[in-house]
Amino acid sequence: MKPRDLFILIGIIGIVLMMVIPVPTFLMDVLLVINISAALMILLIAMNTNDALEFSIFPALLLITTLFRLALNVSTTRNILSKHEAGEVVATFGSWVAGGEIAIGFVVFLILVVVQFIVITKGSERVAEVAARFTLDAMPGKQMSIDADLNAGLINESQARDRRAKIEREADFYGSMDGASKFVKGDAVAAIIILIINLVGGFIIGMAIHGMGFGESLSTYSILTIGDGLVSQIPALLISTAAGLIVTRAASEGNLAHDVTSQLFRFPKLLYIVSGTIALLGVFTPIGPVRTIPIAGILAFAAWKMQSSLDKRRQEADLMVEEQEIEEVRSPESVISLLQVDPIEFEFGYGLIPLADTQQGGDLLDRIIMIRRQCALELGLVVPVIRIRDNIQLKPSEYVIKIRGNTVGRGDLLLNHYLAMSPGFEDDTIVGIETLEPAFGLPAIWIDEQTKERAELSGYTVVDPPSVVATHLTETIKRHAYELIGRQETKALIDNVRESYPALVEELIPSVMTVGDVQKVLAKLLKEKISIRDLVTIFESLADHGPYTKDTDVLTEYVRQALSRQITQQYATEGSAMRVITVGPALEKRIAESVQQSDQGSYLTLDPVSTQQIYQKLSEQVNRQIQSGQQPVVLASPAIRMYLRQIVERTMQDVPVLSYSELEPSIEVQSIGVVNL
Structure with a gap:
């Protein structure tokens, strides 16, 4: 037995003996x-x-x-x-x-x-009793939290063991305090x-x-x-x-004195209010200023000292942050941060800063929020955060839109002007700066405030610069939506469906399809501007046909057929027949015969001459329908639809290609042109 152990034992025995043996004075x-x-x-x-x-x-x-x-x-x-x-x-x-x-x-x-x-x-006694009760009640939850962190790899086995031991010691301590308080x-x-x-x-x-x-x-x-x-x-x-x-x-980071001084005196400005109150109490009451003014002065001086100390610490912290940023830039590892590419970027020249500056009346940030909501409703896609920054390398009135670091759109704006597009006939009295509408490439002119009202009366479509940017950005996102959905975004959509339809997701993923396969199908739908908002129907179709084929092109066709009602409403005009450009039998036969099968799937093998002929014939029909003021829609049989789409998208990406099985039986279809070889 060590001497200190023997000393403690003798001391305890001596305490007991004091109760029965007289002790000298x-x-x-x-x-x-x-x-x-x-x-x-x-x-x-x-x-x-x-x-x-x-x-x-x-x-x-x-x-x-x-x-x-x-x-x-x-x-x-x-x-x-x-x-x-x-x-x-x-x-x-x-x-x-x-x-x-x-x-x-x-x-x-x-x-x-x-x-x-x-x-x-x-x-x-009461606090110890409540603390012991709550500590014991919280033990199962804390144990589960430790197990979850261990399974997620956030902590190792040794750290988990230490945290479990700490929880047990806490429970023992507060239980002991509950009992010991009864002795007091x-x-x-x-x-x-x-x-x-x-x-x-x-x-x-x-x-x-x-x-x-x-x-x-x-x-x-x-x-x-x-x-x-x-x-x-x-x-x-x-x-x-x-x-x-x-x-x-x-439990805190410091002792009682540290906590009191750091938390109680965290707001020095409030001490000025206390000081003023005490001073007024001495002036307007019988207490007298002799008793209150010294205390008020001490409080005011303490507030000034604490405020000075806080300002000094804040300046030191800012200086330290700047030094750390400089060191990070100088370090070799700082180059890694430059490898990060934003999904969507909007860059503009310094002359367009008022568009994004709320203090100057700019509402671009609010418009971008609405654009993301609109894309979520129309496409079913959660658009990533759009990075907005000024770029001194651009012209003052120029802006560019980038997708994953690559420029996909640009335009010029004239602030304090309006973009006017003619209704099909020109009015010689409407004079302005000629330009092109950036979203659709239509001819337009920039007009001033005085010409705006006259242009509207003449039938011109007149929009302000923020609306021009919003429209261009919206159309660019829709056109490149398939590039914005990756495996991570697809995983987030799947998890969202899993909350309401767990059985559907468990059957589909991963036993039938992987996340990557689902992402390919969704990207193909978005590429043809088909909304993926109805994910339940999409997943149901994939779960039905996924066990029989792994070809994502074929699976996409099955999904499009399942979305027939949505596709019909998207391209049909209510109350009138749907006017389409149909594909002749000879062309359908030629395309079907050019389809080759391989282990990786099917692909089209048309010779360049035939491809050029198809381009020419189709362009004639499409231009004729555009000139008549109608949206061109190409209708083909289900067997060749996706192969015809591959031909069309190279030069006429915005022309939709549908199949008969993607239209509702109740819709009336009217052929206004035939494409044939």
Whole structure:
């Protein structure tokens, strides 16, 4: 056994023996001073701990100090009743507090007992009880959180073991504190009983045994009783306060002093308000400025010092951040951040800054939010965040739209002007700067404010520069939507469907198709401007046909057939026949014969001459329908639709190619042209 272990054992045994063996007066004084010193040390340690587990011995220490204090009470009571003295410490406390007035001493002692028993002890007991209950209730959730972090790879086995052990120690600690707080409560009750015994018993014994008079007996035993009570209650009060601090403080980064100064004085400006209030209190009330102005001045000075300190720390933090950024730029690893490519970028010259600056009335940011909402409703695609930045390399009035770092659109704007597009006939009175509408490439002119009203009366379509940008950006996103949906975006869409249709997703992925296969199908639909918002129908079709073929082109055709109602409503005009350009039998036969099968799927093998002839014939029909003011739609058989689309998209990407199976049976179809070889 180590010497310190032997010392602790002897000390505990000595505490028990003190209750039955008389203790000399000098030794009693030494033990009382040790009791006060130990209580003060425990309080200071409790104030300087960051976490309750740093003082995990506190419950056992609370029991030992309570037992020690009771043993001292018993010993001092024995000396008071037998020798009508209890040493210099007890006598000093009794005479010092009483100050010659026994009643005052009793009142002070009773106040300490009330504070100890009713306020601190009862409060600490309740907090310890609630903390123990909530700690035990939270254990299963904390254990599950640790298991989840371990399974996710966020922590290793050793860290998980340490965190589990900490949770167990917390539960044990607060459970022990709940029990130990009952000893503190019992100690307070025992102090009151011992007080009554000392006072009544001492008064009787002093008159009956020691032959004292009434006044002498009352004075002697009253002072000794008060001194004994104070000597025991002051350490008890200190330790009870320490217990309250331990159970009421949550884990933090600093001790009590750090937390108080950093949190209570975190807002120096509020001290100015307190200072002003105190000063006004002295000026307009009978309290007087002599008592309030010095305190108000101290508060104001403290607020100024704290504000200066905060400003200095903020400047140091900003300087440190700048230095770190400079170091990151200088470091070899800083080049890695340059490899990140934004999905969508909108760059503009410095002359167009008012479009994005809200302080100058620009609403481009709000328009972009609406564009993302519109694309989500029309295409079923969550458009990534659009990065907006100015670019001094561009002309002042120029802007560009980039998809994954590549320019896919550009335009020029004239602020304080309007873009006017003619209704098909020119008005010579409408004069402006000729240009092209950037979204669709239509001829247009920039006109000023004075010409705007006249142009609208003449039938011109007049739009402001922000609307020009919004339209161009919207059409660009729709045209390149298939490039914006990758595996990660597809995974997010799948997880969204999984919340409402878990059985459908579990059947489809990964047993039938992978995320990459689903992404290819969705990209093919978006490339032909087919909305993927109805993911349930798309997944149902893939789950039905996925087990029989892995060709994503074929699966896309099946999905298009499942979306026939949506496709019909997209291209048909309500209340009228759907006018289409049909494919002649000879052309269909030629395309069908040119389809070759391979292990990777099917592909089209048309010779360049035949391909050029198809381009020419189809262009004639498409241009004729455009000139008549109608949207051209090509209709083919399901067997060749996707191969004809491959031919058309090279030069006429915006011309839709549909099959008969993608149209609702109830729709009336009218052929206004035939493409044949």
